[in-house]
Amino acid sequence: MEIVTTIRHEVLTLPAAHLGRDNPLPPLRPLDETHRVEDRDKAGLPRDMARQIGYAPLHSLLPVRVRDGYDRRREPRTVDALVIENDRLRATVLPGLGGRIASLVHRPTGRELLYRNPVFQPANFALNGAWFSGGVEWNIGATGHTTLSCSPVHAARVPAPDGGEMLRLWEWERLRDLPFQVDLWLPDGSDFLHVGVRIRNPHEKPVPAYWWSNIAVPEDCRVLAPADEAWHFGYERRLRRVPVPVYDGVDRTYPPNSTYAADYFYEVPERHRRWIAALDADGHGLVQTSTDVLRGRKLFVWGRGPGGRRWQQWLTEPGTGGYCEIQAGLARTQLEHVRLDAEDEVSWLEAYGPFAARPEGEWADVRAEAENRLEAALPRAAVDAAYAAWRPYADTEPGERLAAGSGWGALEVLRAGWKLPGTPFEESTLGEEQEPWLHLLRAGSLPERPVGRPPGGTLVARPWRDMLETAPATPLAEYHLGVAQWHAGDRAQAVRSWERGLRDAPARWPLLRCLAVADQEERHPERAAERYAEAFDDLCRDRGAHGDGGDGGDEDGEWAALAAALGREAVEALLAVGRAGEARAVWERLDPATRTRGRFRLIEAGLLLAEGRRDRARAVFDAGFEVADLREGDEVIGRLWTEITGEPLPERHDFRMRPTP
Structure with a gap:
């Protein structure tokens, strides 16, 4: 045939x-x-x-x-x-x-x-x-x-x-x-x-x-x-x-x-x-x-x-x-x-x-x-x-x-020695993301990140957590170990790991942010806000000491992405405890290009409302914005609009997927 x-x-x-x-x-x-x-x-x-x-x-x-x-x-x-x-x-x-x-x-x-x-x-x-x-x-x-x-x-x-x-x-x-x-x-x-x-x-x-x-x-x-x-x-x-x-x-x-x-x-x-x-x-x-x-x-x-x-x-x-x-x-x-x-x-x-x-x-x-x-x-x-x-x-x-896909399968196959006929995960697919974990697997330690670089992603499965527990207890290893422990449900031990890592950490913001999240989850919002403010200050100092480190200052550069992610969380944590002045200070240090993004325009409207500037908050909505990363089922836009105006939600902002309660 x-x-x-x-x-x-x-x-x-x-x-x-x-x-x-x-x-x-x-x-x-x-x-x-x-x-x-x-x-x-x-x-x-x-x-x-x-x-x-x-x-x-x-x-x-x-x-x-x-x-x-x-x-x-x-x-x-x-x-x-x-x-x-x-x-x-x-x-x-x-x-x-x-x-x-x-x-x-x-x-x-x-x-x-x-x-x-x-x-x-x-x-x-x-x-x-x-x-x-x-x-x-x-x-x-x-x-x-x-x-x-x-x-x-x-x-x-x-x-x-x-x-x-x-x-x-x-x-x-x-x-x-x-x-x-x-x-x-x-x-x-x-x-x-x-x-x-x-x-x-x-x-x-x-x-x-x-x-x-x-x-x-x-x-x-x-x-x-x-x-x-x-x-x-x-x-x-x-x-x-x-x-x-x-x-x-x-x-x-x-x-x-x-x-x-x-x-x-x-x-x-x-x-x-x-x-x-x-x-x-x-x-x-x-x-x-x-x-x-x-x-x-x-x-x-x-x-x-x-x-x-x-x-x-x-x-x-x-x-x-x-x-x-x-x-x-x-x-x-x-x-x-x-x-x-x-x-x-x-x-x-x-x-x-x-x-x-x-x-x-x-x-x-x-x-x-x-x-x-x-x-x-x-x-x-x-x-x-x-x-x-x-x-x-x-x-x-x-x-x-x-x-070619990712190198994560190759890393797991190297770790466990699995034979998977028909789906080869070859060492040639290993890349930059896998390099520190390959080093941990082969040498028993995490290599230090280049100065000014964030800590990167964490592997959290039990075998990797076990390796982190026996690795030299550098600030970077304590950070990753804490993330893996947090994932495993051992929150108290995760906090201890992050606190140990803070003692000698050249950059404190990754650990402070983790501790701030832990504070929020344990219902300590004031302490979380303090740590977020400190983490954002530390990130800004780190940026000043080491330059942009990203794509030539472009808004999608590494530093801009870090500042946007941490700044968003910090503003929200500070507003949650009524510290609008400090939230404004974080906002002002964000890159101008970041502040024009739809998610941050929404945050700005909430910040203006917290400052008592209701008309300015309404003007943000009237000027128009699009929250690109609006979550399926999230009704945050409607809630804020109602709080600002008390009026029916405009069609351009109506993403409600259920009947109004």
């Missing part, structure tokens, strides 16, 4: 915002996660669901850093892509942005099967901040959008089961320390993109696993799934069972019918085929199906309310059309994590392709017809057979490398 599937490089040019630098401060505070269930709802949940909701929810982002340095100034920028296609389908993959499928085109008709975002605009939806909408995203780690949303993954050519080529994507997921892979291939003449996924647990103990394939499709559609009930979750943090398709008098399988943003996790019966489809008014669209391991199916809608509309505009360009998300995951809901046993793995196969069926009519009839058409187009047995054919190829070593 002649194999005609090809894989090639392509460079896309699109309006794109600048990602900027990651936040240089370790994320010590508990994870701000909106997807949590009220205790009053847990008693009525199925036993296995309740158990998995309570199983190892993520409480910290460490060792991952927050990505909040992006902006909203879109300019034409190039994005590297990998294109896999046959005579039926063309899939465009972005290896530098989490391996996302940005586009899936049915070549005979020219139909785009996904919602393809015409811009790259990060927003604060990922667990660690920067995320963008559109396409098919691979979510691994914990409840929420993956920390790899805007990060590179490894990519290579691999032999496919039919004798052609697969595109393999793989990376090391750092929140749970798990390697994973995604294999994409197009069987010759097939209308369906096949995707083999594997998550491995190389550890000697069980770990929580999480996966949801997130598929953006145009929202003017009807979503079909094999279910008569769903678990509804809104931003009121309530999880309840509701009927499908009509709930509260409205057919919710039409995304525009909902008022507020919501999740509908479909209750697919046991042993029933797993699938979900989105069809336009003419009955054309996309279907996703899988082997049974990928149990869950979900619809996410933005709703027609002003907040949902505003978010859709925020994530793309006006006039480009809205979208909803159809998803598939390991559990029934995204609030759950499943147990992956020691030295075990979980794998499955997904298929994506064009679909045509009747969208209108009685739910039972529409569902039955859609299932019959899916069986004719791609029999359930064929999906199982494709999975069985792929499994022997999952361990095949990659051939030509097409893109």
